[in-house]
Amino acid sequence: MTDAGQIFGQLILIILIAIVAIFVLVILFRSIRIIPQANAGIVERLGKYHKTLMPGLNLLVPFIDRLRPLIDMREQVVSFPPQPVITEDNLVVSIDTVVYFQVTDARAATYEIANYLGAVEQLTTTTLRNVVGGLNLEEALTSRDNINGQLRVVLDEATGKWGIRVSRVELKAIDPPVSIQDSMEKQMRAERDRRAAILTAEGLKQSEILQAEGARQAEILRAEGDAKAQVLRAQGEAEAITTVFNAIHTGDPDSKLLAYQYLQTLPKLAEGESNKLWIIPSELTEALKGISEGFFGGKGPAPK
Numbered sequence: 001m002t003d004a005g006q007i008f009g010q011l012i013l014i015i016l017i018a019i020v021a022i023f024v025l026v027i028l029f030r031s032i033r034i035i036p037q038a039n040a041g042i043v044e045r046l047g048k049y050h051k052t053l054m055p056g057l058n059l060l061v062p063f064i065d066r067l068r069p070l071i072d073m074r075e076q077v078v079s080f081p082p083q084p085v086i087t088e089d090n091l092v093v094s095i096d097t098v099v100y101f102q103v104t105d106a107r108a109a110t111y112e113i114a115n116y117l118g119a120v121e122q123l124t125t126t127t128l129r130n131v132v133g134g135l136n137l138e139e140a141l142t143s144r145d146n147i148n149g150q151l152r153v154v155l156d157e158a159t160g161k162w163g164i165r166v167s168r169v170e171l172k173a174i175d176p177p178v179s180i181q182d183s184m185e186k187q188m189r190a191e192r193d194r195r196a197a198i199l200t201a202e203g204l205k206q207s208e209i210l211q212a213e214g215a216r217q218a219e220i221l222r223a224e225g226d227a228k229a230q231v232l233r234a235q236g237e238a239e240a241i242t243t244v245f246n247a248i249h250t251g252d253p254d255s256k257l258l259a260y261q262y263l264q265t266l267p268k269l270a271e272g273e274s275n276k277l278w279i280i281p282s283e284l285t286e287a288l289k290g291i292s293e294g295f296f297g298g299k300g301p302a303p304k
Contacts, residue, residue, distance in 0.1 A: 030063070036070070037055045040054065041058070045061070071106045073104075080097045080124060080125070085132045093137065093176050100166070100170075103163055116162050123158055132147065152166055152168060
């Protein structure tokens with residue numbers, strides 16, 4: 001019996017040691033918390049906010065402290081489903097929105113709002129309807145930057161007390177009704193055709209202008225050439241007349257010059273109806289013979 005009692009006592013001791021070891025492990029497991037990077041943990045002690053755990057190794061009081069689900073402190077991108085919005089000219093457009101936000105205060109995001117993600121979505125929808133409701137369709141399609149800026153300011157101001165900072169708001173798509181899309185497409189097609197017609201007309205106009213300019217330049221060059229030719233002919237005749245005049249007045253005309261003058265005078269002598277008898281001096285005959293030799297190289301007979 002003694003041996004059996006000792007064995008039983010040893011078993012009880014072993015069981016107690018195992019229970020204590022398990023209890024210690026449980027205590028350690030519940031006391032040590034490792035928070036990943038870019039996350040934050042909210043600790044409640046006896047149901048009340050106690051502290052915010054930062055990334056790294058943290059210690060808690062077992063069975064007294066409770067760690068709430070971790071909160072992601074990184075910037076988040078949330079795309080909300082398309083929302084129907086009525087514009088100022090009573091057209092229903094579907095707008096798809098993307099919001100960029102970041103939790104800056106884990107305590108406020110936990111206790112100031114029940115569901116901050118749902119709150120951001122609802123606030124975005126409401127603000128979007130207020131902003132776009134004051135614009136007509138054309139303004140809404142061409143004022144995306146303005147709408148984005150107004151949404152960001154309103155959302156950032158409203159979510160600041162929730163420990164959330166809204167950095168950007170983007171409108172992914174603004175889809176007007178199908179009938180309006182067809183009308184806009186026809187209008188754009190007509191505008192493109194009008195621009196093409198204008199460009200074609202401008203091209204033809206420039207072409208005709210260039211052709212007319214080329215013709216004008218050609219006429220100017222042709223006229224300038226004719227003028228220069230007339231000037232050169234006039235200068236040649238003037239030089240010839242000057243030469244004759246100088247020769248006559250210097251009193252030293254040669255035989256060829258006299259023959260040339262005689263030939264210039266013959267048509268005037270032949271004018272009139274009466275018959276005339278011409279007497280040609282022998283000196284003139286010799287001059288004419290010299291002119292003939294000059295013209296024909298001495299091969300032809302001298303004029304008589």
